[in-house]
Amino acid sequence: MTRKIQGFDVGGSSVKAGLVDVDGGQLIGELISASTPRPATPAGVMQVIAGLSRRLPEAGEGAGVAFPSVVKRGIVRTAANIDQSWLGADGAALVASALGRRAEFLNDADAAGIAEMRWGAGRGEQGTVAMLTFGTGIGTALFIEGRLLPNTELGHLHLHGMDAEKWASAHVKTALNLDWPAWIARVNDYLELLHGFLWPDLFILGGAVSADFKEFAPLLRSEAEIRPAHFTVQSGVIGAALAAAEASPS
Ligand code: BGC
Secondary structure (H helix, E strand, O other): OOOEEEEEEEOOOEEEEEEEEOOOOEEEEEEEEEEOOOOOOHHHHHHHHHHHHHHOOOOOOOEEEEEOOOEEOOEEOOOOOOOHHHOOOEHHHHHHHHHOOOEEEEEHHHHHHHHHHHHOOOOOOOOEEEEEEEOOOEEEEEEEOOEEEOOOOHHHOEEOOEEHHHHHOHHHHHHOOOOHHHHHHHHHHHHHHHHHHHOOOEEEEEOHHHHHHHHHHHHOOOOOEEEEOOOHHHHHHHHHHHHHHHHOOO
16 A cells, blocks of 8 residues: 655745645645745644645645754754744644644755655765755755755855855846846856865755756756756655655555
């Protein structure tokens, strides 16, 4: 019997959700979404998650939530692109009480990376793999021999005198109305910075922009191999559910 777990991905502009077949590494049915509340307080986000959960088909045990901050044992420790009232909040406990089921609560890029490493662009990859998600900020997930080093936060490395995510996120592309060459020049600066520190074997580029990979791939420059995320905007939802399944295998 396939195990079905609800996954959620809290982003700067929308919260996405889906029912995930965690034994097949894929969504069952549609990815659904709702606007991120403003301000995105814990109570507001929980209301949105509960509403999305009711719209999804019945699931088995557990739920997984991908969240845009450092998360240690379910507790939110930073708030770069989310309301400050999240600092110190027990995300896992809040979701468990909103949904009435055990919840796994983890960093969004870590979740996306788990999906890509188990079932997507990084499947079977050994060596050092860096998953990068381009959205409101830049999320990073680092895998060594398939094992995650959680909460790496390399989107906050300094580049051209600012946080790298303020230089090269997808949000910056939209806000400054950059075309592909102008934006990819910034991404290349960032890849070079990361490469100097990590010497990865593979970069996986995620976020909504990964759907347009063919358009900008010829402009990318790095000594490491570069692949687009297989699950594009679904990675966080699928990875969150996989993390919930891995936390309680049955
Ligand atoms: C946060 C990270 C998050 C990334 C992508 C950054 O601003 O600090 O925790 O993974 O945005 O959402």
